[in-house]
Amino acid sequence: MASTGSVADQEGQVMLLGFWFSPFVKRVEWALKFKGIEYDYVEEDLTNKSTLLLNSNPIHKKVPVLIHNGNPIAESLVIIEYIDETWKKNPILPQDPYDRAMARFWANFIEQKVTESTREALVSQGEQQEKKVKELKEAMEVVEGEAKAKLNDKTLFFGGGNGVGYVDFVLGWTCNWMETIEEVGGFKVLDPANQPHFHKWMANFREVSFVKATLAPKEKLVEYFRIVRQARLGLLLPYIRESSAKARSRNPESKQHHPESKNYHACVVVC
Amino acid sequence: MAEEEVKLFGTWASPFSRRIEVALKLKGVQYEYIEENLTNKSPALLNYNPVHKQIPVLVHNGKPVAESFVIMEYVDETWKHNPILPTDPYEKAMARFWAKYIDDKLWPAAKKVVMTKGEEQKGVIDEIQQQMKNLEGELKEKKFFGGESLGFLDIAANIIIWLVVAQEALGMDPILNEEKLPVLHGWLQRLLDDAVFKECVPPKQRHLDFSKVKFGSSIASK
Secondary structure (H helix, E strand, C coil), X not given: CCCCXXXXXXXXXXXXXXXXXXXXXXXHHHHHHHHCCXXXXXXCCCCCCCHHXXXXXXXXXXXXXXEECCEEEECHHXXXXXXXXXXXXXXXXXXXXHHHHHHHHHHHXXXXXXXXXXXXXXXXXXXXXXXXXXXXHHHHHHHHHHHXXXXXXXXXXXXXXXXXXXXXXXXXXXXXXXXXXXXXXXXXXXXXXXXXXHHHHXXXXXXXXXXXXXXXXXXXXXXXXXXXXXXXXXXXXXXXXXXXXXXXXXXXXXXXXXXXXHHHHHHHHHC | CCCCCXXXXXCCCCHHHHHHHHHHHHCCCCCEEEECCCCCCCHHHHHHXXXXXXXXXXXXXXXXXXXXXXXXXXXXXHXXXXXXXXXXXXXXXXXXXXXXXXXXXXXXXXXXXXXXXXHXXXXXXXXXXXXXXXXXXXXXXXXXXXXXXXXXHHHHCCHHHHHHHHHHHCCCCCCCCCCXXXXXXXXXXXXXXXXXXXXXXXCHHHHHHHHHXXXXXXXXCC
């Protein structure tokens, strides 16, 4: 990418430690691309975390971690606010304190009620899952209400008249990951008939150039989420044994460690 | 100076609304305090925070803000003197990171430790000890997390007082003791000595009695 005005704001090396699967990492990438910030991306192997990751985020040992001039920052929302305050071009949060408070309020709501509930619905079943799905549906009603109140033909995004903003980045994972999680988890919250404004927002967000360019292919996500769900439900070991047995029967000579067990560890570690 | 109308909806025993009291007092902002009864929430509260129906809510010239960290940042950005957050973006990020850690990890563990017994409780005690050691790593040699004067993270860490009082009310060995956690223990004494902060904690005896009632029965019934 060609050098942009943002480099003048803050000289220095920017590195992002990430994992292709993670919506939290994606948010940070969107924020960096939106600002035109040059950065080095490091794909972590979550089954074998780098010393850099463990030193940069010793508390949580998770991605994303942004390292700027050697200083590490963890937690996607904290990182995005840091990016916004360090590189002033293309503001992500509004300028007015009250508008900023509203953006932060909605970001918190999305994290607690949509993101967390979706994660919990993915890794649960039966009554526990029903409870989480019900909570998620209620949260989506609130999101639809906000979309209906704030968005129209001239205002496509929660960022307001100027385009995408903080809330769009925080909610953005739904435009690609939600459908996949529903399929793997065996539940349904997306409802185009009853969530027309939210669905319109998702369609518009998907088309934003830097979002479109970074969405992971559905089949890959499905495979990964399936492993996550099975790992958390304690169903994975039989699945691995079955897959390994099938692989061995196809190629009895192979001593290769089955790749799926690597994914198992990654998922247990990630989730 | 323009007419400012500032209201705070809270409860005397909530660390979250107490946080806002500290922030407003540090800034010298005049406000009207409304004590809510959480078993019978006022129409005003339900109107100002329809999404969560919770305290604290700050209402500034008729416009409501909810969620304690969101409110604190709003207060800091609206009344710019005596800053609560650091001005440097990196230090600000650190304050936010640790404040989130406190609410996401320490607070749930604190609630759990007074509701469990035996081996399970011991596990949570170990967890909290580690969390507090981590916080000591952030505090280091400083007087407060905010430096010479108390700031965002000191205010966020007020929930530690609620844990200390709950443990005392239940006759538990305090996790935050001078021997094992000298740095954090020292910080807590300084916090409770601070002229502004000490106005914003529940009266000790009343808080002890409240904790005894709230947590004592849940342990007895197990």
